[in-house]
Each structure stands twice: as structure tokens, then as C-alpha cells.
Amino acid sequence: MKDRFGRTISYLRISVTDRCNLRCVYCMPVQGISLLRHEDVLRYEEIVRVARIAEDLGFSKFRLTGGEPLVRKGIVSLVETLARPCSPGNNTENHGTSPQNSVPFRGKSRSLAMTTNGVLLSQYARPLRAAGLDRINVSLDTLDRAKYQRITGFDEFDRVMAGIREARAVGFEPLKINVVAMRGINDDEVGDFVRLAQEGFEVRFIELMPFRVRAERWSDRFISGAEIREKIAQTFHIRRTDEGPTAGPAKMYRAEDWPGRIGFIEPISSSFCSACNRLRLTSDGFLKPCLLSDVEVDLKTPLRTGVPDEEIAELFERAVFEKPRGHRLKEHRLPVRTMAQVGG
Numbered sequence: 001m002k003d004r005f006g007r008t009i010s011y012l013r014i015s016v017t018d019r020c021n022l023r024c025v026y027c028m029p030v031q032g033i034s035l036l037r038h039e040d041v042l043r044y045e046e047i048v049r050v051a052r053i054a055e056d057l058g059f060s061k062f063r064l065t066g067g068e069p070l071v072r073k074g075i076v077s078l079v080e081t082l083a084r085p086c087s088p089g090n091n092t093e094n095h096g097t098s099p100q101n102s103v104p105f106r107g108k109s110r111s112l113a114m115t116t117n118g119v120l121l122s123q124y125a126r127p128l129r130a131a132g133l134d135r136i137n138v139s140l141d142t143l144d145r146a147k148y149q150r151i152t153g154f155d156e157f158d159r160v161m162a163g164i165r166e167a168r169a170v171g172f173e174p175l176k177i178n179v180v181a182m183r184g185i186n187d188d189e190v191g192d193f194v195r196l197a198q199e200g201f202e203v204r205f206i207e208l209m210p211f212r213v214r215a216e217r218w219s220d221r222f223i224s225g226a227e228i229r230e231k232i233a234q235t236f237h238i239r240r241t242d243e244g245p246t247a248g249p250a251k252m253y254r255a256e257d258w259p260g261r262i263g264f265i266e267p268i269s270s271s272f273c274s275a276c277n278r279l280r281l282t283s284d285g286f287l288k289p290c291l292l293s294d295v296e297v298d299l300k301t302p303l304r305t306g307v308p309d310e311e312i313a314e315l316f317e318r319a320v321f322e323k324p325r326g327h328r329l330k331e332h333r334l335p336v337r338t339m340a341q342v343g344g
């Protein structure tokens with residue numbers, strides 16, 4: 001699908017839940033968010049139907065996210081259904097946790113990935129791999145256990161590290177580590193993160209985005225991708241690279257001659273939006289043309305009133321049409337939903 005600005009839209013990020021087992025300072029208020037009612041969250045067979053329609057429209061890349069995707073019951077069977085075609089003809093309504101009997105997802109050329117905080121990864125990595133998940137990104141903003149607790153509210157650093165090790169052991173390579181860079185919090189650790197490229201990790205520094213979560217001033221914590229690169233270049237030789245799989249809006253570099261790559265995702269300081277190829281599906285069934293805008297297209301109501309696939313496809317067309325040229329953060333237009341509510 002092409003949008004009004006000539007971008008090809010082929011990537012759907014699917015939030016499977018708004019719940020999370022952490023409270024990262026930049027994402028969740030300490031007291032949590034007001035959670036969706038169970039019945040307002042899309043059922044797995046509804047998610048599978050939407051994904052299949054998206055695939056028919058040319059979407060080839062899918063990512064499961066949240067909230068924390070691994071806290072939703074039955075997540076492995078959702079992955080299995082999305083990753084592998086299942087036999088047609090079984091279209092049983094299913095309110096539970098197993099989506100196996102839902103509408104088959106047919107294609108073979110798509111990729112399926114997940115973004116997780118890694119807390120539950122040591123227990124899920126192997127079944128996720130066996131279910132057909134292609135790639136995993138783990139979010140980890142510090143390599144220091146005490147600091148991890150300050151950022152996320154929980155003492156889970158060791159479990160995340162164990163999850164990362166297990167994910168690699170079962171074949172998720174290269175494993176991507178997402179690091180939200182924050183001045184005065186983890187900018188002293190950029191060198192340690194870069195060194196992970198020596199072991200083949202792909203480390204991606206993400207610019208902090210301003211959501212309405214904490215009173216702390218976003219601008220005091222924001223640090224640009226360019227400034228992080230300057231810091232890195234004081235110690236390491238880094239060069240831009242276009243090798244490897246396409247990285248979407250990330251600018252990719254290599255440090256020294258190490259196997260892993262270093263990426264910079266710069267939603268604030270760069271013209272990130274011109275390369276945007278994605279739509280987002282929220283866990284309560286809205287299609288969002290842009291993470292950083294409040295425009296949404298309701299899919300849940302039509303899904304639940306039994307409309308045919310063609311009408312859902314038209315709603316995709318509307319969402320693609322509504323995709324803005326770029327976000328308006330510089331004009332202080334902050335989105336109402338937080339990252340955990342939209343699906344990062």
C-alpha cells in the first residue's frame with residue numbers, strides 16, 4: 001500500500017496487551033495506567049484475522065509488542081498461528097487463549113518479530129523459536145543491576161540477562177538490544193553497550209520521546225543520536241554501513257570490525273518519518289497511522305459486528321491515507337496514549 005507521500009506501508013506492529021510487568025520511567029506512571037477491560041482487548045482470532053487481511057494488502061513484516069507481550073496468556077500459540085499456515089475451514093469463535101482454530105494466515109514471505117523487556121524470556125525463548133518467531137528485540141537501558149531497578153522499578157536485571165542468553169542459545173541471532181538513551185542516566189554506559197557488538201549483538205540507541213508519564217522534564221533527559229555517536233567516536237572507530245537486513249528508520253553503523261551493528265533511531269532529531277513504513281494495531285483494536293498522533297481508525301467495532309474482510313481492508317486504506325507526513329512533537333503536540341497503550 002502506498003500512502004499520500006509515496007511511502008510503501010508494509011509493516012504492522014501489533015500490540016497484544018497494555019499490561020506490563022515493569023514500570024519504565026519514560027513509559028509508565030509508577031501507579032500504572034488505567035488498564036483496558038478484558039473484553040475490550042482484541043481476542044487472538046481477531047488479531048489473526050486482521051493480520052491475514054493486512055497480508056493480503058501487501059504487509060510483509062509483523063511485530064508483536066505491548067505493554068509486555070510475554071505477559072499475555074497463550075502468546076506462544078498466537079505466534080504459532082501467525083508464523084505458520086494452519087488448515088483452512090476451522091473458524092471457530094474462541095474467547096480463550098488458543099488461536100489455533102482461527103482463520104488461517106497464509107503467506108510465506110512475511111517475517112514475524114517481537115519486542116520484549118526480556119523478563120520472561122528465559123522461559124519463553126525456546127517455545128517461541130519452536131513456534132516460528134523469526135526475531136526478537138530486547139529492551140535493556142543499562143548494564144548495571146541497581147540502575148536497572150531505578151529505571152524499571154523492579155530488580156529483574158539478572159532475569160533479563162538470563163533471557164538474553166537463552167534467546168541466543170536457541171538461535172535468535174542477531175539479537176537486537178533496544179537502549180533508550182537518557183542524559184544523566186545511561187549516557188555514561190554507551191561505550192559498554194557498543195562493546196556488545198564485539199559479541200555479535202545489534203545495539204540500537206533510541207532517542208527518548210516525550211510521553212505524558214512523569215513530571216520530570218523530558219528535555220533535561222533527551223540526548224540526540226548525533227551526540228551519542230560523538231561520544232562513541234571518542235573511543236571507537238565507527239563507520240556507517242548499509243550492509244545487512246534493512247533497518248527501517250534506523251541509521252546503522254559498525255564499530256571497529258566487530259560482527260554486531262550499532263543502530264540509531266532518531267524520531268526527534270532526524271527526518272525519521274520519511275522512511276516510516278508502519279501502521280500500529282492497539283490492543284483494543286484501533287489502527288494507528290502514526291505512533292505520535294492521536295488519529296485512530298476503529299477496527300474492533302466492525303470486527304465484532306461481523307463485517308466482511310473487504311470492509312476491514314477499506315479501513316486499512318483509510319488508516320494509510322491518514323498517515324501524516326511527519327509527527328508534530330516539535331510543536332509540543334504530545335500524544336494522549338502512552339507507549340505501553342499504543343504498542344512501541
Ligand code: SAM
Pocket residue numbers: 020026027065066067068069115116117118137138139178180206207208209210211339340343344
Ligand atoms: N514491553 C516491551 C519492551 O519494553 O520491549 C514492548 C513494548 S515497549 C512500549 C517498546 C519499546 O518502546 C521499548 O524498546 C521501549 O524502550 C520503547 N519506549 C517506550 N517509551 C519510550 C519513550 N518515551 N521514548 C523512546 N522509546 C520508548
Ligand code: SF4
Pocket residue numbers: 020021022023024027028066067068117139339340
Ligand atoms: Fe513495560 Fe516496555 Fe513500557 Fe517498560 S517500555 S514499562 S517494559 S511496556
